[in-house]
Structures are given as C-alpha cells and as structure tokens.
Amino acid sequence: xxxxxxxxxxxxxxxxxxxxxxxxxxxxxxxxxxxxxxxxxxxxxxxxxxxxxxxxxxxxxxxxxxxxxxxxxxxxxxxxxxxxxxxxxxxxxxxxxxxxxxxxxxxxxxxxxxxxxxxxxxxxxxxxxxxxxxxxxxxxxxxxxxxxxxxxxxxxxxxxxxxxxxxxxxxxxxxxxxxxxxxxxxxxxxxxxxxxxxxxxxxxxxxxxxxxxxxxxxxxxxxxxxxxxxxxxxxxxxxxxxxxxxxxxxxxxxxxxxxxxxxxxxxxxxxxxxxxxxxxxxxxxxxxxxxxxxxxxxxxxxxxxxxxxxxxxxxxxxxxxxxxxxxxxxxxxxxxxxxxxxxxxxxxxxxxxxxxxxxxxxx
Amino acid sequence: xxxxxxxxxxxxxxxxxxxxxxxxxxxxxxxxxxxxxxxxxxxxxxxxxxxxxxxxxxxxxxxxxxxxxxxxxxxxxxxxxxxxxxxxxxxxxxxxxxxxxxxxxxxxxxxxxxxxxxxxxxxxxxxxxxxxxxxxxxxxxxxxxxxxxxxxxxxxxxxxxxxxxxxxxxxxxxxxxxxxxxxxxxxxxxxxxxxxxxxxxxxxxxxxxxxxxxxxxxxxxxxxxxxxxxxxxxxxxx
Numbered sequence: 001x002x003x004x005x006x007x008x009x010x011x012x013x014x015x016x017x018x019x020x021x022x023x024x025x026x027x028x029x030x031x032x033x034x035x036x037x038x039x040x041x042x043x044x045x046x047x048x049x050x051x052x053x054x055x056x057x058x059x060x061x062x063x064x065x066x067x068x069x070x071x072x073x074x075x076x077x078x079x080x081x082x083x084x085x086x087x088x089x090x091x092x093x094x095x096x097x098x099x100x101x102x103x104x105x106x107x108x109x110x111x112x113x114x115x116x117x118x119x120x121x122x123x124x125x126x127x128x129x130x131x132x133x134x135x136x137x138x139x140x141x142x143x144x145x146x147x148x149x150x151x152x153x154x155x156x157x158x159x160x161x162x163x164x165x166x167x168x169x170x171x172x173x174x175x176x177x178x179x180x181x182x183x184x185x186x187x188x189x190x191x192x193x194x195x196x197x198x199x200x201x202x203x204x205x206x207x208x209x210x211x212x213x214x215x216x217x218x219x220x221x222x223x224x225x226x227x228x229x230x231x232x233x234x235x236x237x238x239x240x241x242x243x244x245x246x247x248x249x250x251x252x253x254x255x256x257x258x259x260x261x262x263x264x265x266x267x268x269x270x271x272x273x274x275x276x277x278x279x280x281x282x283x284x285x286x287x288x289x290x291x292x293x294x295x296x297x298x299x300x301x302x303x304x305x306x307x308x309x310x311x312x313x314x315x316x317x318x319x320x321x322x323x324x325x326x327x328x329x330x331x332x333x334x335x336x337x338x339x340x341x342x343x344x345x346x347x348x349x350x351x352x353x354x355x356x357x358x359x360x361x362x363x
Numbered sequence: 364x365x366x367x368x369x370x371x372x373x374x375x376x377x378x379x380x381x382x383x384x385x386x387x388x389x390x391x392x393x394x395x396x397x398x399x400x401x402x403x404x405x406x407x408x409x410x411x412x413x414x415x416x417x418x419x420x421x422x423x424x425x426x427x428x429x430x431x432x433x434x435x436x437x438x439x440x441x442x443x444x445x446x447x448x449x450x451x452x453x454x455x456x457x458x459x460x461x462x463x464x465x466x467x468x469x470x471x472x473x474x475x476x477x478x479x480x481x482x483x484x485x486x487x488x489x490x491x492x493x494x495x496x497x498x499x500x501x502x503x504x505x506x507x508x509x510x511x512x513x514x515x516x517x518x519x520x521x522x523x524x525x526x527x528x529x530x531x532x533x534x535x536x537x538x539x540x541x542x543x544x545x546x547x548x549x550x551x552x553x554x555x556x557x558x559x560x561x562x563x564x565x566x567x568x569x570x571x572x573x574x575x576x577x578x579x580x581x582x583x584x585x586x587x588x589x590x591x592x593x594x595x596x597x598x599x600x601x
Contacts (some may be wrong), residue, residue, distance in 0.1 A: 234532070271531075
C-alpha cells in the first residue's frame with residue numbers, strides 16, 4: 001500500500017514496460033477517446049505526474065465476464081497497467097490476498113484513500129431477505145456496497161448487472177437483484193452497460209478518469225457519452241443493406257451468405273447504444289453482426305425480458321398470451337372489422353323490416 | 364313533415380358565420396376540413412410505411428449501392444410524420460380560434476352528467492335499442508369520446524414517441540432528442556418504445572374502421588350528410 005503518491009508511470013516502469021510502449025498506449029487511448037493530436041502528450045504527462053486514481057473493485061451477483069473482458073483489453077500495456085493498478089488496491093477475484101487479509105486490505109484502502117477512490121462495482125446486490133442471497137466476507141453484499149460507497153469519489157457500475165440488473169433481475173427476480181443506482185443515490189454512478197462491456201471501453205473509461213481527474217460527460221441514462229452516444233445501427237457496416245432493403249430471411253439463405261442486414265432476424269442494433277460497431281471486440285477483430293449474428297441488445301435495460309432474440313417485434317406477454325404488436329393489432333382490427341360487418345348487417349335487416357314506417361311521417 | 368322537436372338540440376344550435384337555413388348548419392370550417400384530409404392522407408402513408416418498417420421488406424436484388432428502398436420507405440414515414448405533426452399543431456391552433464365545433468375533439472365535458480346521458484343514448488342507438496337518433500350538429504357525444512380517446516390521445520402519443528425514436532437517429536444533440544428524449548426516461552430500452560409505437564398504429568387502424576363505418580352508417584340511418592367534411596355543411600335531409 002505504498003501507492004498514495006505513486007504515479008501510473010512509476011508503476012508500469014517497475015513492471016518492465018518500456019517508455020516507447022507507454023507512449024504508444026497514450027496515443028492509442030487518445031485516438032480511441034476521439035481526442036485531438038495533442039491529447040496523447042497530455043495523457044502521457046498526466047500519467048507521469050498525477051498520483052493515480054485508486055480503484056477498488058467489488059463483486060456482487062455477477063459472472064465475472066466484466067473482469068474477463070477487462071483483462072483482455074487489446075493493447076498488452078493496458079492489461080498490464082490496469083491490472084496492476086487495480087490489484088494494488090482491492091479486487092477480490094484477481095488479487096493475491098484472500099480471507100482476513102483481503103478484508104484488511106479493503107479497510108486499509110478505504111481509510112487511506114477516503115473520498116478519493118473510484119468504487120468499481122461488478123454485479124449487483126440482491127435486496128430481498130435483507131440481502132442474504134449474496135454474502136461477501138460474512139456480510140450481505142449490499143451492506144459492503146453501501147459502506148464502501150460512502151467514502152468513494154464516484155462509482156463505476158460495470159456491466160449490465162450493475163447498470164440495469166441483467167439476468168439475475170429477470171422476472172420474477174426471486175432475489176430482488178437491483179442495479180447500483182437504485183441502492184446508492186448520493187454518489188455519481190457511471191453506468192458502463194454491456195454483457196460484458198467492451199474491454200477498450202472499460203480501460204478507456206478508467207484512463208479518462210485517471211488522466212483528467214474528473215468524470216466523463218454522461219448521457220440521460222448515466223452512460224459515458226463518448227462510448228454510448230450512438231447505436232450499433234448508426235455505425236454498422238451492414239447499414240447500407242438496411243437502407244437498400246436487403247435483409248436476411250433465414251440463417252442459411254443466400255442473403256445471409258452475402259452479408260445482408262440482420263434486421264428481420266431480430267437484430268437489436270437499431271435500439272442498442274454501445275460501441276461494438278465502432279471499436280469491435282478482441283482487439284478490433286469482429287463483433288456479433290460481423291460474425292453473422294444479430295445484436296442481442298446486451299447493453300440495454302431489460303434485454304433479458306424482451307422475448308426471443310430473433311424476433312423483430314417484441315413479444316408482449318399479457319393476459320397469459322404471447323403475441324407481438326402486429327398479431328395483437330391484427331386480431332383487434334379483425335374483431336372490430338367483424339363487429340362492424342355484423343353491425344352493418346343488423347342495421348340493414350332492421351332497416352328493411354322497418355321500411356314501411358319510413359314513408360309515414362314520424363310521430 | 365318537420366316540426367320543432369326535430370330541430371337540432373339547442374345546445375348545439377350555435378350561430379355560425381354561415382347559416383344555411385333550418386335544414387342544416389355550417390359545422391366544419393375550412394381549416395378543419397383541410398386538416399382532416401391532409402391528416403387522413405398522412406395517416407395512410409404513416410400506417411403503411413410504419414407497418415413495412417416494423418416487418419421489413421423482401422430482399423432487393425443487386426448491389427446495396429443500387430438500392431435505397433428501405434431508405435425511401437423510412438423517408439416517406441418521416442416526411443408524413445412531419446406533415447401530421449405540423450398539421451396537428453395547426454389543428455390545435457384552429458381549435459383555439461375556430462368555431463366551437465373545432466374544439467370538440469380536444470375538450471370533452473367528461474364531468475357533465477348530461478354528456479354521459481347523451482353518450483348513453485348514443486350507445487342505445489348503436490345497440491338498436493333507441494328508435495330515434497339524437498341530432499347533433501357537430502360530433503355526437505359518443506363520437507367525441509371515441510375521437511378524444513382513440514384519435515387525439517393516440518396521435519399525441521404517436522407524435523411524441525415518433526419524434527423520440529427519430530431523435531435516436533438524429534443524434535443526442537438534435538432538437539428532437541432534447542424535446543422528446545424524456546420518453547427514454549420512462550422506457551430506457553427503446554425497443555419498448557418501438558413496441559408501443561407499433562401498438563399505436565393498430566389503435567389508429569381500429570379507429571379508422573369504426574370511424575369510416577360510423578360515418579357511412581350515420582349518413583344513411585340518421586339522414587345526415589357524409590359530405591360535411593368536404594363542404595363543411597351538415598344537412599338534415601328529413
């Protein structure tokens with residue numbers, strides 16, 4: 001725990017990373033954040049001179065896919081630096097310490113960086129039964145989260161679990177799993193949704209906070225604008241096929257082979273805010289649509305409860321039926337149409353039977 | 364053949380600029396009639412293109428660079444949406460400055476007992492229980508209720524959700540997103556807004572069915588003129 005005034009640059013040099021690699025990382029980060037040409041040197045300067053922002057990483061109800069994504073951040077340097085930067089403080093999944101020792105480190109880090117650390121939360125707390133569905137260090141996780149949030153500067157809600165609830169919050173949500181912003185209301189919560197979020201989005205966000213010492217600009221739903229201001233659809237390389245009206249109809253048809261738009265196969269790209277189509281995955285290798293599969297909308301609220309991933313129109317589950325908007329609408333229009341026809345028929349019959357009355361003056 | 368009892372009820376017998384004698388009244392002034400038909404055309408366009416946007420089109424052959432079918436369909440949808448929205452705003456304006464009938468689809472006296480009695484009578488009339496239809500110069504109370512609930516409110520909902528969804532494509536800096544982006548505070552996942560917007564289409568379709576049937580039926584059964592939305596005059600032909 002000697003890191004109070006240690007800079008990130010000191011840490012990575014100690015890890016044997018060359019200055020050249022360090023500057024390559026700074027340039028790459030500046031480019032991925034969409035900053036100007038001078039920003040690379042600003043980042044390098046900040047990482048060399050500013051004391052690093054301590055990060056404490058907690059795990060609630062989750063699957064660790066966020067951590068798995070994070071440690072695969074494309075540039076080797078990002079992996080090394082950020083992994084070591086975080087393990088210096090607290091991350092119970094990847095730190096060496098365990099048990100009493102780990103808890104001691106957590107308390108120590110909390111006291112030492114009081115009001116300065118960023119609390120990164122992966123997963124979410126279950127609230128039912130006083131939080132008994134997730135016990136961490138002998139206490140319900142929700143208590144640990146509340147007490148650690150108290151002294152933090154800000155909270156990063158990693159992934160869809162922490163941002164929206166994800167599959168453990170799926171109906172009927174037996175454990176009462178709730179997103180972080182429903183539990184912690186007095187601290188800024190940065191949502192980084194995705195199941196998992198893109199590695200470069202995660203490392204880019206941490207680098208932004210470390211570099212500029214402030215939180216990024218957030219959108220209406222609390223997501224960093226730099227990564228979540230556009231939909232998958234807006235930058236999709238198959239967008240020209242969408243505009244042309246060229247859609248895949250079956251997974252193995254000619255159109256699928258030609259790489260047409262997956263809109264009709266239920267691709268949720270048009271309703272999903274994420275950076276997949278711009279940054280892609282695994283070091284820019286690919287992303288789901290490029291691999292021929294529609295977007296599942298994994299970074300959007302409630303994606304786990306919206307019916308099939310392969311339907312264009314969401315299934316509406318009410319009154320025990322499962323139909324989409326078109327099926328319900330057509331049924332309603334059909335019923336009304338039949339009623340109108342029946343009503344017209346009754347009207348005609350009535351009118352024909354009353355015909356003699358009409359010639360006489362009324363009343 | 365006619366007597367005073369068959370005259371339109373006094374509550375509707377308002378003086379208008381153009382009286383056409385005791386066999387009818389000038390009901391729908393020119394802006395309302397113009398709006399009605401522009402609005403009807405826009406809704407036809409929006410409903411058909413909206414359905415195609417929801418379901419997709421059969422695949423076009425050839426290169427993507429040589430086709431823009433879905434783009435044109437979406438363009439038609441957005442253009443018609445603008446026409447409908449501007450028309451709706453002007454319609455509200457004309458309701459404020461126009462004659463009292465222009466206000467009928469926006470303001471329904473739900474708090475008045477006599478309104479509900481008239482609605483009850485209309486329901487009896489449509490259920491073949493009442494022998495004589497009430498005569499109303501403008502909309503009958505049941506029609507007013509249906510228009511207010513199924514048309515005015517649905518169209519407002521469609522305009523708001525439509526612009527909110529449009530704002531997603533226009534970007535978070537667009538005026539559409541600034542004005543209507545709050546929709547996504549209610550439904551954070553815009554897939555839900557798509558679903559509701561799509562259900563709204565079907566409410567409008569159902570309204571259209573009932574509306575057109577009721578107009579034609581009233582024209583025959585109550586001996587009133589269907590052409591009132593063209594000429595503005597409602598005749599009582601017997």
